[in-house]
Amino acid sequence: MVELTSVSGAFTLLSSDMNAWLYLLPGLAIGLIFGAMPGISITMAMAFALPATLYMDFLPAIVFLTAIYTGAGFGGSVPAVLMGIPGTSSAVATTFDGYPMARKGQHSEALGVALASSVIGCLASYVILFVLIVPISGVVLKLGPLEMFAVAVWGMLLLGSLAGTHMSRGLLAGTFGVLLGTVGMNTAGFVRGTMGIPWLLDGVPQIPAMMGLLAASQLIGLINTTYLIADEASRKISFKKILGGVQHTFRYPTIIFRGSLIGVIVGAIPGVGSSISNLLSYSETKRNASDGDTFGQGNPKGVIAAEAANSSSEGGAMATMLALGIPGGGATAILLAAFAMHNIVGGPSFIANNKDIVYAVIFSNFAQAMLLFVVGLGFVYVAGYVVRVPLRFLIPSVLVVSTFGAYAIEGSSAGPITLWVFSVLGWAMVRYGYPVAATVVGLLLGSLLEGNLLRTNQISGGDFIGYGLERPWALLIFALMLGSILLQAISKRRRAKVAALSAAQ
Amino acid sequence: MTSTFSRRTILKASAGGVAFAALASPSILRAQNAYPDRPINVVVPFDTGGYNDRLARAFAPFLQQQLGQPLTIINRGGAGALLGHTFFLQQPDDGYTILCTSAAPYLPLNILTQDASFKLEDFYMVNLPSQDYTLMATSAGSDIKSVQDFISRLKADPSSLSVGLQPASADLVNFHILCSANEIEVDAVRVVTYDGGGPARNAVAGGVVDVGFVGGEGFLPLAEQIRPLLTFDTRKRDNWDGAIVTDVLGADADFVVGSQRGWGLHGSMQTSNPEVFKTLVGAIEAASKDPAAIEALKNQQLATDWYGPEESNQMLARTAKVMEQYLDLLKGN
Amino acid sequence: MSTKSGRKVVWGHLILLAAIVGVVVAYLLDARSVSLRTNNLLLVQPAAFLAIVLAAFVLPGIFPRADAAEEVEATGETWGDLIRVFILIVALAGLAFSLEVIGFDIATFAFMVVALAVCGEKRWWVNLLFSALFTVFLIYGYGTITPFPFPLTIL
Numbered sequence: 001m002v003e004l005t006s007v008s009g010a011f012t013l014l015s016s017d018m019n020a021w022l023y024l025l026p027g028l029a030i031g032l033i034f035g036a037m038p039g040i041s042i043t044m045a046m047a048f049a050l051p052a053t054l055y056m057d058f059l060p061a062i063v064f065l066t067a068i069y070t071g072a073g074f075g076g077s078v079p080a081v082l083m084g085i086p087g088t089s090s091a092v093a094t095t096f097d098g099y100p101m102a103r104k105g106q107h108s109e110a111l112g113v114a115l116a117s118s119v120i121g122c123l124a125s126y127v128i129l130f131v132l133i134v135p136i137s138g139v140v141l142k143l144g145p146l147e148m149f150a151v152a153v154w155g156m157l158l159l160g161s162l163a164g165t166h167m168s169r170g171l172l173a174g175t176f177g178v179l180l181g182t183v184g185m186n187t188a189g190f191v192r193g194t195m196g197i198p199w200l201l202d203g204v205p206q207i208p209a210m211m212g213l214l215a216a217s218q219l220i221g222l223i224n225t226t227y228l229i230a231d232e233a234s235r236k237i238s239f240k241k242i243l244g245g246v247q248h249t250f251r252y253p254t255i256i257f258r259g260s261l262i263g264v265i266v267g268a269i270p271g272v273g274s275s276i277s278n279l280l281s282y283s284e285t286k287r288n289a290s291d292g293d294t295f296g297q298g299n300p301k302g303v304i305a306a307e308a309a310n311s312s313s314e315g316g317a318m319a320t321m322l323a324l325g326i327p328g329g330g331a332t333a334i335l336l337a338a339f340a341m342h343n344i345v346g347g348p349s350f351i352a353n354n355k356d357i358v359y360a361v362i363f364s365n366f367a368q369a370m371l372l373f374v375v376g377l378g379f380v381y382v383a384g385y386v387v388r389v390p391l392r393f394l395i396p397s398v399l400v401v402s403t404f405g406a407y408a409i410e411g412s413s414a415g416p417i418t419l420w421v422f423s424v425l426g427w428a429m430v431r432y433g434y435p436v437a438a439t440v441v442g443l444l445l446g447s448l449l450e451g452n453l454l455r456t457n458q459i460s461g462g463d464f465i466g467y468g469l470e471r472p473w474a475l476l477i478f479a480l481m482l483g484s485i486l487l488q489a490i491s492k493r494r495r496a497k498v499a500a501l502s503a504a505q
Numbered sequence: 506m507t508s509t510f511s512r513r514t515i516l517k518a519s520a521g522g523v524a525f526a527a528l529a530s531p532s533i534l535r536a537q538n539a540y541p542d543r544p545i546n547v548v549v550p551f552d553t554g555g556y557n558d559r560l561a562r563a564f565a566p567f568l569q570q571q572l573g574q575p576l577t578i579i580n581r582g583g584a585g586a587l588l589g590h591t592f593f594l595q596q597p598d599d600g601y602t603i604l605c606t607s608a609a610p611y612l613p614l615n616i617l618t619q620d621a622s623f624k625l626e627d628f629y630m631v632n633l634p635s636q637d638y639t640l641m642a643t644s645a646g647s648d649i650k651s652v653q654d655f656i657s658r659l660k661a662d663p664s665s666l667s668v669g670l671q672p673a674s675a676d677l678v679n680f681h682i683l684c685s686a687n688e689i690e691v692d693a694v695r696v697v698t699y700d701g702g703g704p705a706r707n708a709v710a711g712g713v714v715d716v717g718f719v720g721g722e723g724f725l726p727l728a729e730q731i732r733p734l735l736t737f738d739t740r741k742r743d744n745w746d747g748a749i750v751t752d753v754l755g756a757d758a759d760f761v762v763g764s765q766r767g768w769g770l771h772g773s774m775q776t777s778n779p780e781v782f783k784t785l786v787g788a789i790e791a792a793s794k795d796p797a798a799i800e801a802l803k804n805q806q807l808a809t810d811w812y813g814p815e816e817s818n819q820m821l822a823r824t825a826k827v828m829e830q831y832l833d834l835l836k837g838n
Numbered sequence: 839m840s841t842k843s844g845r846k847v848v849w850g851h852l853i854l855l856a857a858i859v860g861v862v863v864a865y866l867l868d869a870r871s872v873s874l875r876t877n878n879l880l881l882v883q884p885a886a887f888l889a890i891v892l893a894a895f896v897l898p899g900i901f902p903r904a905d906a907a908e909e910v911e912a913t914g915e916t917w918g919d920l921i922r923v924f925i926l927i928v929a930l931a932g933l934a935f936s937l938e939v940i941g942f943d944i945a946t947f948a949f950m951v952v953a954l955a956v957c958g959e960k961r962w963w964v965n966l967l968f969s970a971l972f973t974v975f976l977i978y979g980y981g982t983i984t985p986f987p988f989p990l991t992i993l
Contacts, residue, residue, distance in 0.1 A: 040983060043552075048983055050562065141711030141730070145697075168895035175889040176858055179865060179882065185585075188698045188877035189672030192869040198591075198619075201584035220926055223957060224919050270707055325726035326707060330552065337559050340805040395926075396953030397972055400946055403933055404976055408984040411581045412588065416934035424927055425857075432851040433899075450881040451700060457880060458697045459667050459714065546987075577987070698877075 009356030010363055013059065020060040024368060027067025028375050034068070035075020036383065038087040038211060039405020039415070042072040043330030050334055058342040063364050065338050066318075069331055070368045073274070073311050074118045074376055078383045081110045081303070083228075083398055085215040087405065089206060090274035090310040092440055093282035095214055096162075097295060097302030104298050105234025107387050111380040112245020113300045114307045115373065117256055120249065121308035122369040124260035125267075125315025126362050133358070136268050136319050139473070141326075143269055145455035146468060150477040151266065152449040155276055155441065157481070158283035161292070162438045169434045177439035180204050181446015187454055199414040208406035208418040209443055213436045216402055216419060217426025219395045228387050228394065237384035242377065245300070252304055255285050259308030266309075267316025270326055272448070274313035279441060281309030287488045290495060296437075315365070322358050540781045541574040546602045550589020550611070552582035556723075557766055560635065560807050561605040567798035571788035585673075586611040587619050594623055598771035600781035608633060609765040610675050613825040618673060618836050625825055629772045630817040631789045634808040637763030639679045639737035640721030640745060644712035645730050652735045652748050655716060656687045663693035669705045669714035672698045675761040676718040678831045679737045682761075686754050706731075720763045721745065725806060738762070761827050765820055766808075786814060845901045852900050855893060862889045925956050941991030946973045 014020070027049075034045035045068050053061035073090070080091040081098035094114060101110035129136075159174035183193040184203035194200035222228075229235050249256070259281040266277035285305035286295040295302045317332050327333035386394070406415030426436045460467030468474055549561050558580060565576040581589035586606060596602035606612075608630055615621035643649045649658070649666075658665050670676045684691040699705035702720050709717030710730040721742055724731060733745040737760045741749060750758045768789050774782045792798055793811045802809045812820070828835060866886040872878060933949040950969035959965050974993065981988055 034983060037980070037983075040980075044983065047558075047562075141707055142713065143711070144708070144713035166896075166899065168892050169899070172858070172889060172892040172896055175885055175892060176862065179862060179885050179889060182882055182885075183865070186878065187672070187700050188875075190869075190872050190875075190878040192872055192878070192882065193865045198584045198587055201587070201619075202582075216930070220923055220930075223922055223926060224915075226958075270703065324730075326703070333555075333559075337562075337805060342804075392954060392957035392959045393968065395957050396950050396969075399930060399953065400933070400950060400972070400976060403930075403937070403946075404942075404980045407937065407988070408980060411579075411583075412592075413934065413938045414583075416937055420927075420931050420934040423930065427923070427927075428850065428854045432848070432854055434854075453881050454877060455697050455699075457876065458695060461664055461695050579987070 006355035007359050010359035013356050013360045014363060017057060017059050020057075020063045020364075021367075023056070023060050023064035024067050024364075024371055025375065027064045028071040028368065028372055031068040031071020031073070032075040032078075032375065032379050035072030035087065036078045036379075037075075037405060038079055038085050038215075038402050039207060039407070039409040041088060041207075041330065041409060042069060043334060044408070045072045046331055046334040050338060053338055059360070061338055061342065062335070062361060063368075065335055066361065066365060067368050069314060069335070070122060070365065070372055071375075073122075073314050074115065074307075074372060075379075077114045077118065077307060077310075078111065078380060081114055082107060082383060082386050083215060083394075084218050085398070085402060086207075086210050086440075088275075089210065089444060090278055090313065091306070092210060092214070092275070092437075092444065093278040093306035094303060094310070096282060096306070096437060097297075097299050098306075099218075100296065100298035101300065101303065102387065103229060105229045105231055106241075106298065106300075107229070107384055108236075108238050108241035109245035109248065109300065110298075110303055111384060112242035112247075113249050113303045114245075115242075115376045115380055116246040116249035117259070117304040117307040118311040119369050119373045119376070120256050121260045121263060121311040122314060122372070123366060124256065124308075125264045125312030126365045126369070128260065128264045128312075129315045129319050130359070130362050132264075133319050133323055136264075136316070136323070140268050140270070140320050141324065143473060144471065145452040145459060146464075146471050146474040147477060148269070148272065148448065149452035149456055150474050150481070151269070151272060151276065151280075152445050152452060154477065154481050155279050155283070155445050156449070157287075157485070158279055158441050159438050161283060161286050162296070162435045162441065166433050169432075170438050173429065173434045173436070174438035174442045177442020177444075178446040178449060179442075180209075180439075181443045182450045186447075187451040188458075199410070199412065203447060204443065205406070205410050205415055205418045206443060207409050208415040209422045210440050211402045211406060212419040212422030212424075213426035213429075213440050213443075216399060216423030217430055217436060219398055220423060220427045221430060222391055222395060225391055227391055235388050237381060237387070239377075239381060242380060242384075248300055249304055252301060255301055255304050256308045258284060259305050260312040263309035263312030264316040264319070267313025268320045269316075270320055273317060274310040275444060276448070277313045277316075278306040278310040279444070281305045284484060287484065288491070290491075318361070318365075322361070540600055540784055541572055543601065544575045544577050545569075545572060545600070546577050546579050546596070548579050548581055548589055548593040548596070548602060548604050548606075550581050550583075550586035550593070550604075550606050552580055556635070556764075556807075557605050557607060559805065560766065560802075563802050563805050563807055564605075564792065564798065564809075567792040567795050567801070568788060570795075571792045572784075585614060585619065587615045587621055590615055590628075591622065593769075594627055594771065596771075598774045598777055600770075600774065600778060600785055602771075603785065604628070604769040605767070606769060607764045607766045608769060608821050609762065609824040610828060612821070613828045614673060614835065616825075617829060617832055625822065627772045629770045629775065629814065630821055631768045631770060631786050631814050632793055632812055633765040633767035633817040633820060634793065634810045634812065635722070635764065635766035636808070636810075636820075637720045637722050637766070638742055639676045639718055639761070639763050640724055640733055640742075641679075641683075641716060641718050641735040641737070641747075642709055642724060642731045642733045643716050644710055645732050647712060647715065647732060649716060649734070650732075652753055655734060656683075656689070659684070659689045659694060660687065663690045664695055666715040667695040667697050669697045669699055669708045669717040670719065671700070671702065671705060673835045675763050675828075676720070678761045678828070678834055680718045681831070681834055682759055683735075683754070722763075722806070759827075761831070762820075762824055765817075765824060767817065845903055848900050848902065855896060855900060859890065859893045862886050862893075922956050926953060929953055929956070938989050942977055942988040943973060943990050943993040946976065 034040045046065055049068055076088040076091040077094050079085040079087050080094040082102055084095045084099035086092045086095050098110045184201050185191045262281045263277045267273050282305045286292045289301055320326055321332040327336050403416045406419040409415055429436050547561050549557050551557050561578050569576045581592045593604045649655055681691055697714050702723050705717055705719045706723055708714045710727045733747040735748045736742050736745050737750045739751055750760050793809050799809045869882045929949050929952045933945050936945045947969050954965045977993055
């Protein structure tokens with residue numbers, strides 16, 4: 001699967017134009033800063049930089065843009081950990097445990113864990129990509145609605161584990177989220193629940209709603225608190241602790257590997273990508289962890305699972321783009337445009353004719369991941385100072401930043417208004433013991449679930465089972481899902497037995 | 506790929522920088538009354554990364570060369586371009602806001618199915634270089650070899666094939682026209698609806714649906730994975746194999762053209778700001794004919810053909826009229 | 839907050855649940871009024887029914903026994919605290935709805951001043967200075983990277 005002549009060609013290519021490497025650092029820095037600003041998407045960051053690449057040669061242009069891609073992918077995790085703001089939908093699961101860690105005074109560790117698992121996840125994804133790019137691309141296009149539906153259902157399993165103490169409230173929160181996620185025009189062209197508001201045709205704006213539910217609602221509830229971290233001594237930002245977090249990450253190779261695999265595969269599916277992969281990885285890790293009950297209260301394993309998956313989705317999306325010429329999302333659409341600006345058109349022939357370029361892109365991403373580690377260390381160190389800002393400044397500032405971000409991503413007051421509605425809703429839900437995270441997951445998965453259920457119904461003429469039997473990949477996904485649930489039940493029982501035995505002794 | 510630490514790169518970059526600085530230099534340096542004396546906004550009623558966004562960004566450097574002022578791209582996506590179109594009309598018609606959009610089908614759709622507050626005449630199309638068309642295709646490995654094959658199978662059993670398309674689209678109308686011309690019971694066909702052209706095309710290429718009716722230009726990158734069966738145009742487009750619509754439906758075939766994308770202005774500008782209007786139309790024409798622009802856009806698979814305002818507006822009006830005939834289909838099931 | 843019988847009513851929770859159920863029912867009715875076809879209701883209708891059933895299960899939590907410790911409203915919270923929360927919510931609403939009308943600069947500055955005061959900054963000059971600086975910083979910061987301009991009045 002790996003062609004050595006192309007690999008050596010890639011090295012020649014990479015060493016031929018040394019100024020390409022000069023763009024690595026600014027690219028990462030731009031990406032990190034843009035990504036860390038709530039509401040500024042990776043796509044916006046890349047669209048912003050695209051005109052500049054017009055005057056560059058091909059290789060520097062691609063290195064620059066992919067560096068922004070990599071940087072922005074991690075940048076979103078920083079506000080997710082420090083303030084519970086998922087600046088992009090791919091950092092949602094990072095907030096589940098990252099933010100509680102920060103509140104406990106483990107912000108340095110949390111950032112270190114997030115950075116290390118992002119870097120490793122990114123590296124792992126390109127290693128997997130390096131070997132599997134051709135087979136992956138062969139499968140991606142064959143995935144139909146039933147397969148996508150299976151992925152969405154898999155994501156919904158997370159609801160069960162997010163529910164917390166009140167199961168019925170958790171499930172209600174999740175179902176409510178799913179319903180809100182289907183507002184607007186559905187895939188068959190029916191328009192529901194828009195109340196005549198034009199911008200609701202595209203559904204409830206997801207990112208402002210998420211920011212409202214997860215972040216703004218928390219901030220409003222913190223009004224009587226003076227600092228994000230109660231204990232003054234813990235407020236210090238320590239390089240040693242960040243590195244401690246990095247080191248801690250290496251103790252969970254299984255979680256990283258599972259996260260990366262989920263990330264690459266889900267990331268390769270056009271239109272699904274990192275916003276789903278981080279949820280799946282988190283859910284699987286929680287289900288399989290012996291200390292699954294402490295997830296959501298600041299368990300570093302949750303951060304590792306989420307970050308490994310969302311950063312490795314980049315590799316998956318790149319696989320689809322390089323092998324098929326199909327942009328899985330906005331970011332890869334911009335990359336394709338940049339390729340085209342230099343007379344290189346993506347698609348199946350592209351990979352056959354330009355293996356050296358493909359491998360050069362992969363190698364330069366190895367370098368990016370390494371450098372991200374260094375730049376990221378500095379970045380999180382500086383960003384960590386946020387926890388030392390008194391809340392009386394932080395609450396208004398973050399609310400305004402979220403409002404700007406909500407406006408930036410929607411381009412109109414629709415964003416800020418959504419943010420407001422959902423922060424009030426979120427505040428009330430938190431107050432009465434409803435898990436807001438379940439609503440977020442429902443909101444994210446609602447339209448994916450509905451669209452693919454509908455298409456499965458349309459394509460099968462209503463005969464789900466007959467159609468399902470013709471779809472081996474869907475059966476495989478469902479089988480994996482069931483296997484994972486069974487495995488969990490068995491290991492839970494075994495653990496309970498061991499616990500009972502040790503209690504008896 | 507040059508192998509030296511290239512001076513050319515630096516030269517190019519600095520030349521670009523100087524050009525940009527000159528364009529962005531304060532308006533005080535220019536005659537106050539000469540239009541344009543400040544940057545011009547380009548409204549794209551779609552999100553970043555789509556065809557119109559790419560077209561606007563690729564064409565902008567050449568258009569700003571003609572106008573002598575930088576262009577700012579403003580993405581206002583959402584609600585099938587309704588939000589962006591409304592936003593554009595709300596801006597003053599002083600020539601500092603222009604539009605880059607898929608005029609067809611979105612303007613007629615906004616008006617016919619979404620109760621838009623505007624009429625077609627509120628927009629003036631300077632040029633619609635991108636003229637898309639519906640392509641009926643199947644995956645490269647499919648056992649459907651031709652349109653006739655498709656028709657005869659559906660005639661025998663309308664539920665024997667699944668068809669992927671977008672709701673409320675020209676493609677849907679064309680599918681219905683083809684079916685009713687061949688007496689196929691259209692409601693019994695397994696129609697699978699997709700949220701966008703991209704997902705529908707992927708489903709065709711992957712063999713998820715048996716046949717797809719989708720905009721043809723977007724199929725180009727997937728050319729090796731599909732088999733084109735029928736082009737809904739009176740001539741061959743983009744060298745696709747397969748039939749053209751007149752082969753199948755006769756010389757006076759009734760069909761709807763696909764997306765017509767390009768540059769628009771406020772219709773009211775013709776009377777309120779005739780001088781500015783003339784300048785803008787002239788600049789868009791000059792930039793469209795600029796060989797450097799043509800080459801740059803061609804490389805990105807973007808269109809620059811110059812049809813001019815008269816033809817562009819006529820084409821749009823014609824499309825709107827045909828779409829009106831199929832109002833019930835477009836309004837949904 | 840409590841009735842005289844053995845059970846209490848958690849009013850805030852009642853309002854929240856009523857709002858959720860109200861939205862769900864209204865959404866279901868709206869969807870049904872658009873079309874009764876499978877292509878419209880396949881997911882929405884069952885999900886809405888499920889939500890209503892789940893809401894019925896939640897209902898007892900709103901009327902806990904007076905001695906149940908679990909359902910008490912957040913402890914140590916005074917009316918003053920609650921009023922501050924409401925002022926903050928109203929201020930945020932003001933920001934969200936007025937941004938485009940009165941300009942980002944004025945709306946942001948006004949919100950910052952109010953929110954800082956509500957959140958406990960008592961030195962007025964610190965409040966005004968920080969609000970002004972942060973507003974300018976944000977408008978130019980976000981302004982340069984968003985693909986469209988922010989409507990402004992003064993800046």
